[in-house]
Amino acid sequence: MRRSALLLLLPLLYACNQTQSPPPTLQACRPTQSPSIQGLPPSFQGLGDFDAPHVPGELLVLGGGFTPQGLLDRAGLLGEAEVLSTLPGGALHLRVPPGQERARAEALLRAGARYVQPNYLYRLLARPNDPLYPESLLDPSRQQPFFRLIQMEQAWDRFAPGCTPTVAVLDTAFDPKDPELAPNLLPGYNATPDGLSGPKALDPSPPPSGASYEADHGQGVAGLIAAVTNNGSYVAGVGWNRIKVLPIKVFYFVGSRYTSTTAVLDGAIRYAADQGANVINLSLGGPQDLYLRDSISYALRKGTVVVAAAGNDGTDGLVYPARYPGVIAAGSVRLDGRRSDFSNYSSTPADLVMAAGGNHFPLEALWSLALNRDYGYYRGLGRVVKWKGTSFSAPQVAGVAAMYIAQYQPRYGQAPTPDQVRTCLTMTASNGGRYDPQTGYGIVQADRVLTDTTYCFP
Structure with missing residues (x-):
């Protein structure tokens, strides 16, 4: 029918x-092309919204001029955090213990990272x-x-x-x-x-x-x-x-x-x-x-x-x-x-x-x-x-x-x-x-x- x-x-x-x-x-x-459109402001820094829905155990990190291993070492995360990839825009994609995203993000920020956020979810x-x-x-x-x-x-x-x-x-x-x-x-x-x-x-x-x-x-x-x-x-x-x-x-x-x-x-x-x-x-x-x-x-x-x-x-x-x-x-x-x-x-x-x-x-x-x-x-x-x-x-x-x-x-x-x-x-x-x-x-x-x-x- x-x-x-x-x-x-x-x-x-x-x-x-x-x-x-x-x-x-x-x-x-x-x-x-429109080269006048600017990307991220150099002064931008801080933490993202960890209350928003996100992938458990994943962070995106905008580094402060350190190598990935150097940044993880400064943050005390060697052996605990895993570098999954580097995004096309330059951010590090990290895996950390689920439930510890905010604490590890704060440690990375103290170690010299410019900005850290979760890997947000989209609906x-x-x-x-x-x-x-x-x-x-x-x-x-x-x-x-x-x-x-x-x-x-x-x-x-x-x-x-x-x-x-x-x-x-x-x-x-x-x-x-x-x-x-x-x-x-x-x-x-x-x-x-x-x-x-x-x-x-x-x-x-x-x-x-x-x-x-x-x-x-x-x-x-x-x-x-x-x-x-x-x-x-x-x-x-x-x-x-x-x-x-x-x-x-x-x-x-x-x-x-x-x-x-x-x-x-x-x-x-x-x-x-x-x-x-x-x-x-x-x-x-x-x-x-x-x-x-x-x-x-x-x-x-x-x-x-x-x-x-x-x-x-x-x-x-x-x-x-x-x-x-x-x-x-x-x-x-x-x-x-x-x-x-x-x-x-x-x-x-x-x-x-x-x-x-x-x-x-x-x-x-x-x-x-x-x-x-x-x-x-x-x-x-x-x-x-x-x-x-x-x-x-x-x-x-x-x-x-x-x-x-x-x-x-x-x-x-x-x-x-x-x-x-x-x-x-x-x-x-x-x-x-x-x-x-x-x-x-x-x-x-x-x-x-x-x-x-x-x-x-x-």
């Missing part, structure tokens, strides 16, 4: 432009509904009402890219063989230490005994950006086959939790920037984190735009990394344009814009892809799933940012800087350049982003 019900829906999802010819092959968009910012396929042509989860709020159809009519932009999606897992996504995927990267490599690199991580989890999130986020569009099947992506997604797996099991860490995200963000990603999408959240702020600054200096979900607590104050300077925060509105009941907001002005990401009460959710595979240890949720959360506002915003980059580069001979992209998206959003504590600068208006001659194409 599910299969027949889905087939009834498909003609409505793709009734337009069935005969359109495929777009021409374009060269990659080149990020424009997903969405929770899927059951994978139900529609039984009616009046299915309220069809994408068109959600995309209409960001003026997507008008933007598609105006989209004339001069290069192919890349959005790096840092998330749970991906299926690079899914025909609904594969044509728009680049070769992926597993940034986690779970040991999966080769064809299995982007698979969900095998769980420890008794653990349960949901890994379809990454496929759903990537689908909203780059699902194959105009092929008469399943869902549409914001990029209409003109945006490539670089899938980077950052979630794996730490104990019994499917999560990500500071160390993994730091490496993944830098990897995406080094690969020339035009936009990074972070549909995840966690505590304030010095190292993650530095890796985001690194990406911004390389010319990579960073978009992050605002958070799903329904409270005043964006989660990190959406809260960091230079990041475009993506909140969620319901279909009537009001803030979603779960979406975080900010009474303090921030680079906050909105897209339609559903609602709890009354329930609103939108279709996107799921893994649709049985991995033996994990069964995907189906071909498509109804999603809601700021996790699914963020990829809409990231996709619009990528469209702007692709339209800007041929006019000016180079891509816009991250600051230019933030200015364009915020100043053309639905609040008319004014900041509102509930909705920030308002709902992203994709058609204005591609045509505005004041803030976007001066």
Whole structure:
């Protein structure tokens, strides 16, 4: 019954432009570096937040000019602390006895380290509904009402890219063989230490005994950006086959939790920037984190735009990394344009814009892809799933940012800087350049982003 019900829906999802010819092959968009964006201030020192969720027994240490062994010797930790790695930004990744993280961090600080923090944990910012396929042509989860709020159809009519932009999606897992996504995927990267490599690199991580989890999130986020569009099947992506997604797996099991860490995200963000990603999408959240702020600054200096979900607590104050300077925060509105009941907001002005990401009460959710595979240890949720959360506002915003980059580069001979992209998206959003504590600068208006001659194409 599910299969027949889905087939009834498909003609409505793709009734337009069935005969359109495929777009021409374009060269990659080149990020424009921003060397004026600074990394960590030299004067920064102290301890991180040891009350925030973190990996037991792991520390990240910004040294004070000592060798790793020299620092451990000064701190009296030789033989007790183990150097796991050196992060791309220069921090030491240490293992210490679980439960002794703060005490060992204080010892390292006294020995001359500049800054020590735990290896923080990051959580997903969405929770899927059951994978139900529609039984009616009046299915309220069809994408068109959600995309209409960001003026997507008008933007598609105006989209004339001069290069192919890349959005790096840092998330749970991906299926690079899914025909609904594969044509728009680049070769992926597993940034986690779970040991999966080769064809299995982007698979969900095998769980420890008794653990349960949901890994379809990454496929759903990537689908909203780059699902194959105009092929008469399943869902549409914001990029209409003109945006490539670089899938980077950052979630794996730490104990019994499917999560990500500071160390993994730091490496993944830098990897995406080094690969020339035009936009990074972070549909995840966690505590304030010095190292993650530095890796985001690194990406911004390389010319990579960073978009992050605002958070799903329904409270005043964006989660990190959406809260960091230079990041475009993506909140969620319901279909009537009001803030979603779960979406975080900010009474303090921030680079906050909105897209339609559903609602709890009354329930609103939108279709996107799921893994649709049985991995033996994990069964995907189906071909498509109804999603809601700021996790699914963020990829809409990231996709619009990528469209702007692709339209800007041929006019000016180079891509816009991250600051230019933030200015364009915020100043053309639905609040008319004014900041509102509930909705920030308002709902992203994709058609204005591609045509505005004041803030976007001066």
